[in-house]
Amino acid sequence: MKTITSIEYQKKNNKRVSVFLDNKFAFGLDLEIYLKYNLSKGVKLDDEFIEKILKAEDFSKALNYSIALLTRKDRTEKEIITKLLEKDYEKNIIDNVITKLKEYNYINDTIYCEKYINDKLKFSKNGINKIKNGLYQKGVDKGIISQKISMIDKEQEYERALAIAEKKIKTYKEMEMIKIKSKLFRFLVSKGYDFDVANKVISQLIKR
Missing domain, CATH: 1.10.10.10 (Winged helix-like DNA-binding domain superfamily/Winged helix DNA-binding domain)
Structure with missing residues (x-):
């Protein structure tokens, strides 16, 4: 058995105390823990x-x-x-x-998943694949991810891809058409759009 010989408030944090057992510093405690266990000078404590x-x-x-x-x-x-x-x-x-x-x-991983998807769609303009991978890496349950991802409107997915592709294609000046298509395809896939969406967008833009 050991005896509490002193309990002192810590100088740098008055919400913590230092506990001395048999005249030697033993451990620091949060004030709530100290009060919860009703510790005071003279109390004897066993190891357990x-x-x-x-x-x-x-x-x-x-x-x-x-x-x-x-x-x-x-x-x-x-x-x-x-x-x-x-x-x-x-x-x-x-x-x-x-x-x-x-x-x-x-x-709450379900609420987190919803917020994450909304933020990535609104601000990052990411496609479904990149959003899913991000959520997998963060450890969200696959069932939750599948449920929330299924609620993304496919037509709006295409419109987002088209919008960012229209901006990107303006940076491909004086390039051969085959190179433009290749770079645009890689860009859209890197943003998380699947092959079908990427090809549909490229076909739409190149027709113009």
Whole structure:
């Protein structure tokens, strides 16, 4: 058993305390953890209880870190897990953090998927293939991706491809027609449009 001989507020952060056991610094704690476990000078702690406190502290740190990440920008469940793994948090801590974030609705891959698609269609003018690949990389469930992607209007997909191709073709000055077609095709495919859409757009533009 070890005895709490002192508890001091940290100078640089008054929302944290330093706990001293047997006159030696033992660990720092978030103020909420300190209050939750009703710690005070003279309280005796066994190793099992100390481990329990430190687990609670790790969870608090991991949760606050995750919330800080999410205040900067929306992230998927996989992205948060990756960030926590980089910080060497244990799997059970990560699982509990993810559960809590979902309870708060701070992470929701379905909503994230919808926003991502809308942003890429509106601002980046990306095609379906590039949007899908981006969502796969971010770890969104394939079922969610398929459901949301299926809602993209195919005619509007063609119109977006046509609009960006019309701008791009103006940069291909004094080129042979075969080279223009080749470059335009590669450009559209790189933006995520499939072969059929790319060929349809090129045929439309070259006729003009």
